Amino acid sequence: MTYQALTPDTLANYLRQVPELLSLLGDMDALDIVEVGDGNLNLVYFVTSRSQPARSVVVKQALPYLRLVGEGWPLTRHRSDREANALQQFGARCPQHVPEMFHADSAQSLIAMQHLREHIILRRGLIEGITYPNLAEHLSTYMAQTLFHGSDLYLSAAAKKQAVADATNTELCKITEDLVLTYPFEDHPTNVYSLALPRAAVERLHQPSVRLAAAQMKWAFMNQAESLLHGDLHTGSVMVNQTDTYVIDPEFAYYGPMGFDVGLLLANLLTAYLSQEWHRTQAGQNPAPIQAWLLEQVASVWNGFAKKFIALWVAHDAHAGSSFMGNARDEESQSLFREAFVRHMFSDALGFAGCEMIRRMVGLAKVAEIAAIPYETARALIEVRTLRLAEALLLGRDDFQFISEVIDLAEECRTLTL
């Protein structure tokens, strides 16, 4: 069957021909099919049995263009294959935090997967002021498991090189290279600014020191094939409730620097933090408790990730009886290498966090917790605070020793005035 962008009617016909979904959905003739995609790229359908609503799947189909912009921005559909590959790899490495994939069809650029009916998108939950007791524990586990097991620290050199080739994701990487790591640092027609954002705040991003740092991060993104990344690990790619956490949507997956995933997540926790003053005040609530909780998440995500990553590494070497460094029994060199490795990931994470925060303020795709603030001046104030924090992270990425220093800086930036 040649590719067609599916409608609820054509999807129903399609599903009838997929036997592995029949056992999940039961009666294929009585399905409710609703398109719910609100992301930037794809069609997303909830498919639910009318008689037994607990029987339900999500069907995601890649469109041959960027949904955010329309048919004027064509995009190949190969991202669906990359997403299927990543869901399979991540599902094997961390099944408790990755939705189960039931069916993938390369010709239709379509994936059917577990419907997380009792979960909401983390970004939405945070805007509503909801806290999640297991969030940092789960996300640090997810990142340690996926990033360690995709790397040369775990895989054989041959398997890792094959995995790099299998994960080539040229077009989606180009989106990140342009929209995250290039355009926000120049005057580019795709950039979108708040009317009240002072021009000086934008011009700071064009300073040679900032452009140099952004170019260095772009180089790292394009050349450091360290592990299979999610590639777009923001709070809109996480689904949560009070007990579970799932990481969804790895269509930007490719082999890149591990600090990219960590940095995107930290960046989006920080934009959530800086936006709380507005959201909680609007809701007649005190922002302090959730602000403190969000900063705790920043610390626990990083500290938990670093600790779990090292623990996986030490356990693997002990079990394998050999290590990446060779077989010499030299604990001192091993631990120096591990320490330097974590420092390097930390620096990368902070650099990428800075780029991500900057692009969400001045680039094409925004974050709802800030973009949805309806008053230009109130929004611009939070944008300026975010930009100052982002710039300090990007420029100072090699100078931070501990995540507590990032938190002190975030608290300082939260009180800046226009």
Ligand code: SR1
């Ligand atoms: C043009 S696509 C914009 C953004 O949406 C995705 O979620 C990625 O973050 C991408 O950069």
Ligand code: MG
């Ligand atoms: Mg996405």
